[in-house]
Amino acid sequence: MRSRHISRVIAADRDRVYDAVAEPDNLPLWAQGLATAEVSRDGDDLVVESPMGEVRVRFVPRNHLGVADHDVLLPSGTIVTNPLRVLAHPHGSEVVFTVRQVELTDEEFERDCRTVAEDLDRLAGLVEG
Numbered sequence: 001m002r003s004r005h006i007s008r009v010i011a012a013d014r015d016r017v018y019d020a021v022a023e024p025d026n027l028p029l030w031a032q033g034l035a036t037a038e039v040s041r042d043g044d045d046l047v048v049e050s051p052m053g054e055v056r057v058r059f060v061p062r063n064h065l066g067v068a069d070h071d072v073l074l075p076s077g078t079i080v081t082n083p084l085r086v087l088a089h090p091h092g093s094e095v096v097f098t099v100r101q102v103e104l105t106d107e108e109f110e111r112d113c114r115t116v117a118e119d120l121d122r123l124a125g126l127v128e129g
Helices: 014-022 024-030 106-128
Strands: 003-010 040-042 045-050 053-059 070-073 079-082 084-089 092-100
Touching: 003 106, 014 024, 014 084, 014 092, 014 106, 024 045, 024 053, 024 106, 079 092, 092 106
Parallel strands: none
Antiparallel strands: 003 092, 040 045, 045 053, 053 070, 070 079, 084 092
16 A cells, blocks of 8 residues: 655644644535535534545544544445644645555546645635635
8 A cells, every 4th residue: 555645835824724624614615535515424423425425534633733634434334544734834834644545546546646735725725815
């Protein structure tokens, strides 16, 4: 299994960026590779319509470290853990998302990496604007 770290520097305070990332209702606004419609809740799980079909997402509890790791239960039953960090940066913050090649061809993995980069650009637009 390959992994790739996708990062984006955002000209906004780390706490502001983390708040945007950690708020589930914001997912369709920036994380279109994960959530293409409004988020619903089922206990601790988020239920979202995604490009992969309906998935369940569970984030780690909010924290002061900027960690927003989350597990995604795919329609196949596979759980993919996605490390996601919001770090302080001299120009605001840096968001680092680790893409893992789980159940993906090489072409699909490359597409997912591009999608994550686009998602991080949307996140920047959400919090910088």
